[in-house]
Amino acid sequence: MREAESVAPGVLGQRLAEARKACGKTQEAAADCLGCSRPVVIAIEKGTRPASADEIVKLASFYGRSVHEIMRPSAPQVALAPHLRAVVDQSVKGSQDLSSAIWEMQRLAEDYVELERLMHAQLPENHPPELRGPVPSGAHEMRALAEDVALRERARLSLGDQPILSLRRVLESEVGIRIFCGALPSAVAGMYAFVADLRYCIMLNRKHPPERRRATLAHEYGHFFCDRHKPGIDYLSEGSRKPANERFAEAFAMSLLMPATGVRRQFREIRETTNDFQVADLCRLSNFYFVSVQAMTLRLEALGLILEGSWRLLAENRFQAAAAKRGLNLSAQSSESNDPYPERYKFLAVQAFQHALISEGELAVFLRCDRVTAREIVRDCLNCSDVDEGGNEAMVSMRFEDSLLRSKS
Amino acid sequence: MERVLRDIVVDACCLINLGAIADTVVWSSRLGMKFHVPRIVSRESFFLRAADADGNPIRRPINLKPLTDAGILVPCDVSPGAETGLFVEFARDLDDGEAMALAIGRIRNWPVATDDRKASRLARNEGIRVITTPDLVKQIAVARAFDGPRLAKCLQKIEYHACFRPSDNHPLRKWWTRNAHTG
Numbered sequence: 001m002r003e004a005e006s007v008a009p010g011v012l013g014q015r016l017a018e019a020r021k022a023c024g025k026t027q028e029a030a031a032d033c034l035g036c037s038r039p040v041v042i043a044i045e046k047g048t049r050p051a052s053a054d055e056i057v058k059l060a061s062f063y064g065r066s067v068h069e070i071m072r073p074s075a076p077q078v079a080l081a082p083h084l085r086a087v088v089d090q091s092v093k094g095s096q097d098l099s100s101a102i103w104e105m106q107r108l109a110e111d112y113v114e115l116e117r118l119m120h121a122q123l124p125e126n127h128p129p130e131l132r133g134p135v136p137s138g139a140h141e142m143r144a145l146a147e148d149v150a151l152r153e154r155a156r157l158s159l160g161d162q163p164i165l166s167l168r169r170v171l172e173s174e175v176g177i178r179i180f181c182g183a184l185p186s187a188v189a190g191m192y193a194f195v196a197d198l199r200y201c202i203m204l205n206r207k208h209p210p211e212r213r214r215a216t217l218a219h220e221y222g223h224f225f226c227d228r229h230k231p232g233i234d235y236l237s238e239g240s241r242k243p244a245n246e247r248f249a250e251a252f253a254m255s256l257l258m259p260a261t262g263v264r265r266q267f268r269e270i271r272e273t274t275n276d277f278q279v280a281d282l283c284r285l286s287n288f289y290f291v292s293v294q295a296m297t298l299r300l301e302a303l304g305l306i307l308e309g310s311w312r313l314l315a316e317n318r319f320q321a322a323a324a325k326r327g328l329n330l331s332a333q334s335s336e337s338n339d340p341y342p343e344r345y346k347f348l349a350v351q352a353f354q355h356a357l358i359s360e361g362e363l364a365v366f367l368r369c370d371r372v373t374a375r376e377i378v379r380d381c382l383n384c385s386d387v388d389e390g391g392n393e394a395m396v397s398m399r400f401e402d403s404l405l406r407s408k409s
Numbered sequence: 410m411e412r413v414l415r416d417i418v419v420d421a422c423c424l425i426n427l428g429a430i431a432d433t434v435v436w437s438s439r440l441g442m443k444f445h446v447p448r449i450v451s452r453e454s455f456f457l458r459a460a461d462a463d464g465n466p467i468r469r470p471i472n473l474k475p476l477t478d479a480g481i482l483v484p485c486d487v488s489p490g491a492e493t494g495l496f497v498e499f500a501r502d503l504d505d506g507e508a509m510a511l512a513i514g515r516i517r518n519w520p521v522a523t524d525d526r527k528a529s530r531l532a533r534n535e536g537i538r539v540i541t542t543p544d545l546v547k548q549i550a551v552a553r554a555f556d557g558p559r560l561a562k563c564l565q566k567i568e569y570h571a572c573f574r575p576s577d578n579h580p581l582r583k584w585w586t587r588n589a590h591t592g
Contacts (some may be wrong), residue, residue, distance in 0.1 A: 006501065007501065053493045053494040053496070053497040053498075054489055054493055056497050057493055057496070057497065066500075066504065066505045067496070067497055067500040067505050067508070068500045068501075068503065068504050068505050068508065070500075071497060071500045071501045072500075072501065073501055073502075356526035356527045356530060357527065358527060359502075359503050359504060359507050359525045359527040359528050360421070360422045360507075360524075360525045360528075361420075361421060361422075361503065361504025361505075361506055361507050361525075362503070362504050362527075364504075365504060370454070370455065370456050370468070371421060371422060371425055371455065372425060372455075372456055372457060372458055372468070372570075372571060372572050373456075373468075375571070375572040375573060376458070376572050379572065
């Protein structure tokens with residue numbers, strides 16, 4: 001009668017259990033809600049006793065979930081959330097927000113996989129090789145390794161030694177990483193986890209400025225080389241001495257975003273032209289690579305191009321990077337987006353809607369917006385602006401399904 | 410001429426469009442149409458596109474109170490048993506509001522007002538009558554005998570505020586375009 005396959009009691013039970021845990025409810029509370037004993041809830045969650053329609057509706061409402069979320073046909077995924085929850089630092093403020101963000105990352109990853117299933121569009125996979133053996137603990141060796149890995153990765157992705165305009169887009173489309181932005185607590189820069197069914201997933205703090213998000217993304221990508229199968233949450237606090245893998249990820253991020261050859265060339269050109277290298281040049285160079293002034297300074301220090309301790313001096317003199325950039329008329333030039341999901345995810349959702357594989361309500365849920373905004377997104381995806389013969393801007397509707405290879409008879 | 414439908418269960422996508430022309434719908438209350446809105450839909454927050462004083466785009470919450478006060482919008486719920494069972498089955502394919510609208514329409518034999526292609530397909534598979542926003546607006550326009558600029562304004566409001574226009578293959582697409590832009 002229905003289009004979708006019915007959900008197996010085991011899968012249904014697993015989803016109900018996950019929804020209950022996500023909202024912090026106990027099995028006793030669920031039993032109270034249903035007016036039954038705890039063993040009945042346990043049996044439902046194990047899938048040994050099928051839940052009735054009335055019970056499903058009551059439990060979904062009690063857990064703050066829609067019935068559709070519980071009943072939708074997609075297969076249950078290998079959960080990211082338990083792995084990440086295990087590494088949450090409970091002492092850091094906002095651990096409840098972090099818990100919510102972990103669930104949101106799980107749901108976004110599942111939704112992404114579901115859209116790919118509906119549209120028969122697998123995410124391309126072009127993963128780099130993992131590091132062989134542990135990261136060396138010696139600072140010099142570790143930095144040399146990070147430099148080498150970043151250099152090879154740039155070569156593998158044909159990036160040359162130019163700044164990367166949108167790192168997010170490169171890693172999503174060229175490597176096949178799922179990158180999301182979410183409302184993480186301010187003290188958290190990002191988190192990452194890899195499970196085979198969902199692939200490598202990264203969530204960045206959407207509240208952080210674009211340069212910070214970009215640095216975090218490069219850092220999390222560094223973890224993909226050195227500890228791919230170990231989920232992690234990156235906090236901003238520097239605290240005590242960082243473990244080797246963290247220091248590797250940091251050094252890798254610096255090398256990936258600011259490749260040594262390119263930075264040296266830029267630096268040399270400035271010096272040859274002006275016979276100096278001033279703070280204004282530093283600001284311009286940081287803008288060129290779309291990194292913070294601090295990151296640029298530390299990179300120049302590490303490459304031995306400026307004196308070690310330059311950043312410390314600037315900080316002691318209360319250097320204001322944002323004000324300096326404003327004074328130099330330097331505007332942001334990167335196209336790093338802070339959309340909650342990748343562009344490909346959005347297009348898959350719009351296509352699924354256009355094929356009537358998902359309803360408008362489902363579309364709005366996939367796109368995390370209200371329905372009218374979802375309608376606007378569809379309209380914007382299916383139209384592009386062009387200039388007509390009279391020089392006026394006009395909207396041109398696009399038919400994505402038209403083949404450019406087959407002739408029209 | 411087709412008689413005006415009395416009891417219609419409305420899903421969210423159609424409700425937003427009606428919300429964009431609430432004044433016209435209230436004005437048509439004497440036609441005796443009753444739009445039954447599933448409880449889950451009526452709890453959702455809906456917004457319309459609008460512009461602030463400087464012309465910047467904003468979201469304005471839909472005010473459905475005039476429609477409720479006029480007795481045109483009537484909240485409804487699935488009853489335990491068959492309706493709830495059907496609601497849960499439809500929820501495999503649709504979001505809760507859409508699923509509830511179809512379950513109620515199927516059991517109570519009410520037409521379902523929706524513009525959603527997936528919901529329409531599922532409804533028709535179940536023998537549920539489907540009507541769309543263009544059908545409803547045309548019914549009101551014919552029954553209340555209004556056309557020209559008034560009808561054009563009504564259609565333009567739906568296009569702008571609800572960002573809705575019937576699809577290319579909708580039977581009333583030409584009627585809509587003609588009346589929206591030549592009124």
